[in-house]
Amino acid sequence: MHFDNEKTLLVEVAQNNPAAFELLFKQYHNKVYSYSIKICQSALQAEEIVQDVFIKVWINRASLPNIENFGAYIRIMARNQVLQVLKRIALETRCHALMNQDWTEQQKETENYIYYNDTRKILDRALSTLPPQQRLIYNMCHLQGMKQQEVANQLHISRLTVKAHLRRAVQTVRSIVLVDSHILVAIILSQLFKK
Template sequence: MAVYKNSSDAERVALLKGDDQAAFTEIYRRYWSLIYAHVYKMLRDRPAAEDAVQEIFSSLWLKRQGLKDAANLKGYLYVNARNRVFNLIEQQKTRQNYLGAIAKYLNEEDLATLTLIDEKECAELLDRELAALPPKMREIFELSRKSDLSHKEIAERLDISEHTVKKQVQNALKVLKPRLHDAGLSIAIILFMR
């Protein structure tokens, strides 16, 4: 190992190109902290800096055959580090732009669509549950809620007592409430609005 410590960068690069893992280990040991400090100064994020430095040295090993024999190893690693940081910043900027565009789309466009879909589903669910009611109870309830008639107006229209209308609406609500409990607030508003 003393051979590697006393060798020049050019000698280490030549050994590295010859697949010498000990030469790579010495390069890693000698330059890791310098490259890490350089990357951390730009990113200000320890895990991201550590990952970037790991990728820089992995890239050095993978591209070792393409290195020039008299390569300025320190300069090569600094340039690689700078490029890696620029790529990370660009990726982060792109990711932020993408997330911002999605958030904007969801806030502006999709909210109206989701509201319409929710209202449509609620109306369909309510119609299905109303269809399951006995015919007279359904008619009275629909006149009360959909036609917005008072109990007195319904009683006059159907020629029944106002008390019967009131009782039929209460019974319809007793039947519908448990069935529509899981549907949420939209159904509750439809049922209890007058």
């Protein structure tokens, strides 16, 4: 099918002539594709842009006879479609980054919570092995933050007795925590190397 000029071709497309639309598509397909691929750097996206542009041309075909310069018109349509695609890609990239960040933060919070609980269990187990007086003095000094003299006054014993009980308690707790923490470190390392 042959049309005398582009204006006649646009009129025929506006009158629902599929052969005229096919000819218009053939004339401008490569220009829209070349423009799109140059900016998007993706053949798949460039093809989608071509399809979207020509779908819009067909949907708005009634206005085609009013267009003075179809080449400029289709170039603007292609540019607008490319911009929409780039905005969508930027939004998707940002969403993926935010989801990954949230996931990583939640994962870290969960891991920190697990490590804290494991460490707390190790400490509680170590404290449970202490004789009652050592455990009481350890709790008062290390967990409640009391000074040795305050503990001595409250328990009605000498500060040197508090100091001796505290030293033995710390040694016992340290030795148990060290043994258990080696096991904990081994578990953590094995989990890291699985990833």
